[in-house]
Amino acid sequence: MSASTRPERDPQDTVSRILDAAEVLFAEHGFEGTAMRALTARAGVNLAAVNYHFGSKEGLFQRIFQRRLAELNRQRVQALDEAEARSAGGVLKASELMDCFFGPALDMAADTEHGGHTFMRLLGRTYTEPAEFIRKFMAEEYAEVMDRYIAALYRALPEVPREEIVWRLHFMMGAVSYAISGIDALALISTRVNDDPALLKPRLTSFLLGGLRAPLPPEAGFA
Amino acid sequence: MSASTRPERDPQDTVSRILDAAEVLFAEHGFEGTAMRALTARAGVNLAAVNYHFGSKEGLFQRIFQRRLAELNRQRVQALDEAEARSAGGVLKASELMDCFFGPALDMAADTEHGGHTFMRLLGRTYTEPAEFIRKFMAEEYAEVMDRYIAALYRALPEVPREEIVWRLHFMMGAVSYAISGIDALALISTRVNDDPALLKPRLTSFLLGGLRAPLPPEAGFA
DNA sequence: CTATTATTCAAACGTTCGTTTCTGTTTCTC
DNA sequence: GAGAAACAGAAACGAACGTTTGAATAATAG
Numbered sequence: 001m002s003a004s005t006r007p008e009r010d011p012q013d014t015v016s017r018i019l020d021a022a023e024v025l026f027a028e029h030g031f032e033g034t035a036m037r038a039l040t041a042r043a044g045v046n047l048a049a050v051n052y053h054f055g056s057k058e059g060l061f062q063r064i065f066q067r068r069l070a071e072l073n074r075q076r077v078q079a080l081d082e083a084e085a086r087s088a089g090g091v092l093k094a095s096e097l098m099d100c101f102f103g104p105a106l107d108m109a110a111d112t113e114h115g116g117h118t119f120m121r122l123l124g125r126t127y128t129e130p131a132e133f134i135r136k137f138m139a140e141e142y143a144e145v146m147d148r149y150i151a152a153l154y155r156a157l158p159e160v161p162r163e164e165i166v167w168r169l170h171f172m173m174g175a176v177s178y179a180i181s182g183i184d185a186l187a188l189i190s191t192r193v194n195d196d197p198a199l200l201k202p203r204l205t206s207f208l209l210g211g212l213r214a215p216l217p218p219e220a221g222f223a
Numbered sequence: 224m225s226a227s228t229r230p231e232r233d234p235q236d237t238v239s240r241i242l243d244a245a246e247v248l249f250a251e252h253g254f255e256g257t258a259m260r261a262l263t264a265r266a267g268v269n270l271a272a273v274n275y276h277f278g279s280k281e282g283l284f285q286r287i288f289q290r291r292l293a294e295l296n297r298q299r300v301q302a303l304d305e306a307e308a309r310s311a312g313g314v315l316k317a318s319e320l321m322d323c324f325f326g327p328a329l330d331m332a333a334d335t336e337h338g339g340h341t342f343m344r345l346l347g348r349t350y351t352e353p354a355e356f357i358r359k360f361m362a363e364e365y366a367e368v369m370d371r372y373i374a375a376l377y378r379a380l381p382e383v384p385r386e387e388i389v390w391r392l393h394f395m396m397g398a399v400s401y402a403i404s405g406i407d408a409l410a411l412i413s414t415r416v417n418d419d420p421a422l423l424k425p426r427l428t429s430f431l432l433g434g435l436r437a438p439l440p441p442e443a444g445f446a
Numbered sequence: 447c448t449a450t451t452a453t454t455c456a457a458a459c460g461t462t463c464g465t466t467t468c469t470g471t472t473t474c475t476c
Numbered sequence: 477g478a479g480a481a482a483c484a485g486a487a488a489c490g491a492a493c494g495t496t497t498g499a500a501t502a503a504t505a506g
Contacts, residue, residue, distance in 0.1 A: 014483080014484085029255075030253060030255060030256075030352050031256075032252075032253060032255035032256040033253075033254075033255040033352075035462075035463070035464090036463075036464060036465085037462085037463085037464095045484085046483095046484055046485050046486085047464095047465095047485085047486090048465085048466080048467090048484080048485075048486090049483085049484075049485090050464090050465095051464080051465060051466075052482095052483075052484085053483090056464080056465080057464065057465090124351055125351045125352060127401070127404075128347055128348045128351050128400075128401075128404055129252075129253050129256075129348060129352070164426065167402075167426050167430075168426075168430055170401065170402065171398040171401065171402055171427065171430050171431075172398070173401065174397045174398045174399075174400060174401025174402060175394040175395070175397045175398040175401075175434070176397075177351075177397060177401065178350070178351075178393065178394065178396065178397025178398075178400065178401075179390075179393065179394055179397060181350075181351055199440075202440035202441055203387065203390050203391075203440050204394065205440065206437045206438055206439065206440040207390075207391055207394050207434040207435075207437055208394075208434065209437060210433040210434040210435070210436060210437020210438070211398070211430040211431065211433045211434035211437070212430075212433070213433060214429045214430055214432060214433020214434070215429055215433070216429065217422075217425035217426050217428065217429040218425055237453080237454085258492075258493070258494090259493075259494060259495085260492085260493085260494095268454085269453095269454055269455050269456085270455085270456090270494095270495095271454080271455070271456090271495085271496080271497090272453085272454075272455090273494090273495095274494080274495060274496075275452095275453075275454085276453095279494080279495080280494065280495090447506105448505100448506085449504100449505085449506080450503100450504080450505075450506095451502100451503080451504070451505090452501100452502080452503070452504085453500105453501080453502070453503085454499105454500080454501070454502085455498105455499090455500075455501090456497105456498100456499095456500100457496105457497085457498095457499105458495105458496085458497080458498105459494105459495080459496065459497085460493105460494100460495090460496100461492105461493080461494090461495100462491105462492085462493070462494100463490105463491080463492070463493070464489105464490105464491090464492100465488105465489080465490095465491105466487105466488085466489070466490100467486105467487085467488080467489085468485105468486095468487090468488100469484105469485085469486090469487105470483105470484085470485080470486100471482105471483080471484070471485090472481105472482085472483070472484085473480100473481085473482070473483085474479105474480085474481075474482085475478105475479085475480080475481090476477105476478095476479090476480100
């Protein structure tokens with residue numbers, strides 16, 4: 001059994017096995033709550049493999065976000081590019097912009113076969129546990145796409161002050177993030193509800209559009 | 224220096240000093256990310272004090288939620304009771320219900336002097352890191368208030384299916400939670416924005432109402 | 447005052463953590 | 477096929493973790 005045995009493991013396999021296992025465990029137990037030994041055991045690799053391939057646990061965490069978040073925001077920018085090209089200089093409607101921005105995120109969240117859903121849950125978690133070492137990275141990754149969408153939304157809704165748009169985009173991202181983290185939090189507020197993921201997107205879209213186009217709040221601060 | 228020295232420490236002080244310090248650190252670094260030694264050092268108490276007074280780290284975590292969450296949901300039920308009494312059997316408007324439900328949360332989040340703001344940040348985190356031992360407790364704590372508000376919202380908006388109301392309440396809680404966690408996540412999406420906490424409440428309320436009253440999504444699922 | 451209880455404290459417990467080291471094995475290069 | 481580079485694997489590293497212990501001190505009751 002020397003010349004006939006095939007190599008038992010794909011050479012590039014170890015890295016992606018670690019990434020997949022880590023995505024699941026980080027999403028489930030958080031960064032601090034995930035032990036290297038549990039992680040490597042799930043991936044079926046040696047304990048030292050993470051440090052060898054990613055340098056450290058933090059390096060692994062960062063790499064997970066790189067491969068997913070870059071792709072997500074690339075899709076968002078591309079969707080906006082295409083929509084703007086289609087409109088030929090005209091102003092895009094807010095509903096179109098919403099589809100371009102949240103569509104890729106919701107599609108990724110609906111993908112349960114390639115880990116997209118898992119990553120979106122992890123992303124939702126990470127917004128609320130802003131580890132210092134990931135904050136700067138996230139800000140860079142989001143800078144371009146945010147600037148472009150805020151500008152486009154302002155053109156679509158000139159009657160809404162720019163600052164209000166920033167706030168409402170913030171609110172919307174919160175709603176989406178929770179909607180994706182989904183069943184867990186939903187079970188908190190009511191037992192047994194139809195959680196068909198195919199229905200989430202239209203539900204969420206109409207809710208978000210309603211919020212985005214809501215009447216402006218009464219101006220406070222006159223005293 | 225024997226008879227003249229006063230007792231140096233308030234007897235009940237240790238417990239609340241621990242609770243306050245833990246609230247801050249759990250909100251900042253999460254449950255797993257907070258070390259007992261860092262916690263007791265911040266509180267200025269002995270390392271063993273947490274286990275003595277709360278049994279365990281988990282016991283302390285649970286106690287934090289008991290003292291705040293019970294009060295929060297008590298205010299919500301009371302606000303609903305009073306509104307229903309005022310209306311004398313009439314149907315409450317959705318905007319009134321929103322004020323009753325989210326008002327106490329936003330007020331608590333605006334209280335930076337007694338730790339209310341810190342706790343609401345911790346609460347937002349905890350929704351997304353559903354530790355098994357806290358999930359059941361949260362569900363119990365929320366059961367009554369959720370049932371009552373969902374029923375009241377359905378009376379206010381009979382044209383919106385009950386299931387849609389549950390979803391939209393879910394979306395709204397997500398938006399509120401992110402809005403409260405606030406500046407941190409907001410800095411991600413745009414630099415320099417007016418973050419006056421007094422303006423948050425009206426901003427958020429109009430956004431939420433817009434979403435709650437939005438046109439229903441196109442019915443999917445005929446295929 | 448004495449006896450009892452409640453609390454504080456320093457020290458140590460055993461365990462688990464992320465990381466490193468070093469040896470063995472495979473894979474590529476010439 | 478020899479040498480170099482890349483990778484896998486077992487074992488150990490020191491540090492930090494949550495918790496426990498037992499003695500010292502403060503408060504309380506009879």
